[in-house]
Amino acid sequence: MSLIGALQYIFQYQFMQHAFEAGTIIAIVAGIMGYLVVLRKTSFAAHAYAEIGFAGAAGSVLLGINPLIGLLSASTVSGLGIAVLGNRASHRDVEIGTILAFALGLGLLFISLYTGYATEAYSILFGEILGISASNVLLTLVVSLIILVAAAFVYRPILFASLDEDVAEAKGMHVLLLGGIFMILLAASVSIAIQVTGVLLIFALMVTPAATAIRLTKKPAYAILISTLIALGATWSGLLIAFYEPYPVSFFIVTIVFAIYLIVRFVRPRM
Amino acid sequence: MGPKRQEGTDTGEIVTARRLAVGYKDKMVWHDANFGIERGEFVAVIGPNGAGKTTLFRMLLGLQKPSGGDLTVFGSKPSRGDSRIGYVPQRHAIDNETNIECVELVHLAYGGGRWGFNLSTRREKDAAMSALKAVGAEDLAHKSLASLSGGELQRVFLAEALVSNPEMLLLDEPLSNLDIRRAIELVEVIGDVVKERKVTAFLVAHDINPLMRYIDKVMYMANGKVATGTPEEVLTSKNLSALYGARVEVLRDSRGHIIIHSRYGGEEVHEEAYHVI
Numbered sequence: 032m033s034l035i036g037a038l039q040y041i042f043q044y045q046f047m048q049h050a051f052e053a054g055t056i057i058a059i060v061a062g063i064m065g066y067l068v069v070l071r072k073t074s075f076a077a078h079a080y081a082e083i084g085f086a087g088a089a090g091s092v093l094l095g096i097n098p099l100i101g102l103l104s105a106s107t108v109s110g111l112g113i114a115v116l117g118n119r120a121s122h123r124d125v126e127i128g129t130i131l132a133f134a135l136g137l138g139l140l141f142i143s144l145y146t147g148y149a150t151e152a153y154s155i156l157f158g159e160i161l162g163i164s165a166s167n168v169l170l171t172l173v174v175s176l177i178i179l180v181a182a183a184f185v186y187r188p189i190l191f192a193s194l195d196e197d198v199a200e201a202k203g204m205h206v207l208l209l210g211g212i213f214m215i216l217l218a219a220s221v222s223i224a225i226q227v228t229g230v231l232l233i234f235a236l237m238v239t240p241a242a243t244a245i246r247l248t249k250k251p252a253y254a255i256l257i258s259t260l261i262a263l264g265a266t267w268s269g270l271l272i273a274f275y276e277p278y279p280v281s282f283f284i285v286t287i288v289f290a291i292y293l294i295v296r297f298v299r300p301r302m
Numbered sequence: 303m304g305p306k307r308q309e310g311t312d313t314g315e316i317v318t319a320r321r322l323a324v325g326y327k328d329k330m331v332w333h334d335a336n337f338g339i340e341r342g343e344f345v346a347v348i349g350p351n352g353a354g355k356t357t358l359f360r361m362l363l364g365l366q367k368p369s370g371g372d373l374t375v376f377g378s379k380p381s382r383g384d385s386r387i388g389y390v391p392q393r394h395a396i397d398n399e400t401n402i403e404c405v406e407l408v409h410l411a412y413g414g415g416r417w418g419f420n421l422s423t424r425r426e427k428d429a430a431m432s433a434l435k436a437v438g439a440e441d442l443a444h445k446s447l448a449s450l451s452g453g454e455l456q457r458v459f460l461a462e463a464l465v466s467n468p469e470m471l472l473l474d475e476p477l478s479n480l481d482i483r484r485a486i487e488l489v490e491v492i493g494d495v496v497k498e499r500k501v502t503a504f505l506v507a508h509d510i511n512p513l514m515r516y517i518d519k520v521m522y523m524a525n526g527k528v529a530t531g532t533p534e535e536v537l538t539s540k541n542l543s544a545l546y547g548a549r550v551e552v553l554r555d556s557r558g559h560i561i562i563h564s565r566y567g568g569e570e571v572h573e574e575a576y577h578v579i
């Protein structure tokens with residue numbers, strides 16, 4: 032069967048259509064935001080948002096609300112919190128770790144209070160893009176468009192402030208505000224990406240593609256492009272393989288990005 | 303002070319401080335500083351760690367308010383974001399993971415503050431290249447920041463400060479981590495730029511010797527006090543002893559090399575162990 036044939040076959044299924052639509056949008060957002068995460072060294076904060084999102088999602092499952100809403104609100108509110116605390120807050124590993132652990136514990140409580148315990152927990156922790164509803168695809172699209180427009184708007188100042196904060200401040204740029212905006216955008220990006228990778232594999236889309244890309248190019252614009260292409264390629268391939276194989280999509284995605292990372296890291300000399 | 307003075311008139315002073323004091327919350331850093339720096343002057347700012355050198359820069363940049371006295375820069379109160387000032391800070395976030403080419407950083411320093419999409423960057427790219435050229439770093443343009451040596455990196459930072467054609471340069475320890483040969487090379491580059499462009503420059507350093515050929519003034523900070531003047535005026539045993547409130551000897555060797563020798567709390571502190579200026 033040719034690839035085209037395989038795709039035609041797969042797209043007969045609505046759940047696969049939805050998965051590809053959401054997966055594509057999410058991979059683009061994650062590929063772009065991931066570059067700034069790597070540059071600003073804020074991957075720990077990204078992970079914290081995922082775990083805080085877990086508590087939100089678990090809480091909304093318990094209340095019978097759409098888990099995506101719970102995810103988005105919990106992590107965005109915590110993003111706001113870190114934004115208010117200031118730029119340097121994103122580097123306070125100990126505080127972030129403390130909050131992260133509590134959020135996971137809270138999520139565990141919510142999940143165990145819910146009768147559908149195992150499956151719900153599993154899909155929030157490891158992703159469940161194959162089950163995404165049409166309305167969640169739409170919500171993902173809207174949130175992604177907001178993130179992308181905002182990111183395009185603040186991209187250059189954030190890039191500069193990430194490289195040379197003191198000069199940026201001296202030039203009259205509002206580095207605290209920029210850092211805060213970045214934190215909120217990151218929190219929202221993590222929330223939607225969790226649908227694909229789950230809480231625990233969030234780095235597969237938010238960190239590894241960008242970490243690979245910065246080894247391949249010295250130009251930020253190209254790095255963002257490469258990071259996005261890796262995230263897209265891994266998501267599409269993961270979905271395709273998962274259609275035929277009985278293993279989770281997020282496993283295939285994380286394996287593909289990791290393989291690319293290893294190849295780039297060890298086969299291609301740096302710079 | 304009568305009617306508002308126009309910038310750079312009568313005295314030609316670019317920076318004027320009258321009974322200037324600065325501190326953080328409950329802590330005074332220094333006070334009662336009086337100095338006037340004229341257009342085109344090259345000023346070395348010297349003093350031990352924590353003396354308030356970086357704090358002076360933050361005040362000139364309008365990032366820190368004086369806690370007393372007056373400070374004027376270009377004839378008015380310092381204000382944040384003045385494009386006439388080029389700044390090389392002491393701290394940098396760039397490390398050996400920052401795989402971004404140099405020209406990109408200099409380019410961002412020129413237009414990175416603008417929000418929104420930006421496609422017309424030709425003019426900015428040219429400005430970035432000519433700033434790199436001005437510091438003899440055009441070869442580094444397409445090299446990664448992660449791969450540069452300390453001296454090369456400082457040149458790129460200098461280009462970053464020069465890219466918007468400033469009238470004043472604030473260089474915070476650009477010579478730290480450079481060996482003596484690189485330090486002298488960089489000072490030559492800075493000295494030439496200062497002369498050619500007639501910019502006023504402040505340079506923080508811990509060793510004044512590589513600077514001696516170029517500087518017009520020395521600003522010496524210690525013990526909450528600031529002394530400003532020509533090197534001959536400031537760097538005398540009597541002056542520095544008064545500044546520290548302890549016996550300080552200024553020695554010059556046969557080649558004019560300056561060594562400051564001080565005694566703290568009854569304990570002999572050798573110049574290397576303390577600081578050599």
Ligand SMILES: Nc1ncnc2c1ncn2[C@@H]1O[C@H](COP(=O)(O)OP(=O)(O)OP(=O)(O)O)[C@@H](O)[C@H]1O
Pocket residue numbers: 326331349350351352353354355356357358392
């Ligand atoms: N943000 C701040 N809050 C409180 N105190 C500060 C702050 N920044 C600096 N200080 C204090 O002010 C004093 C002067 O600091 P400054 O950084 O200006 O010193 P410096 O002369 O540049 O020292 P170094 O040679 O180590 O760079 C120090 O005692 C420092 O602890």
Ligand SMILES: [Mg+2]
Pocket residue numbers: 355356357392474
């Ligand atoms: Mg300092």
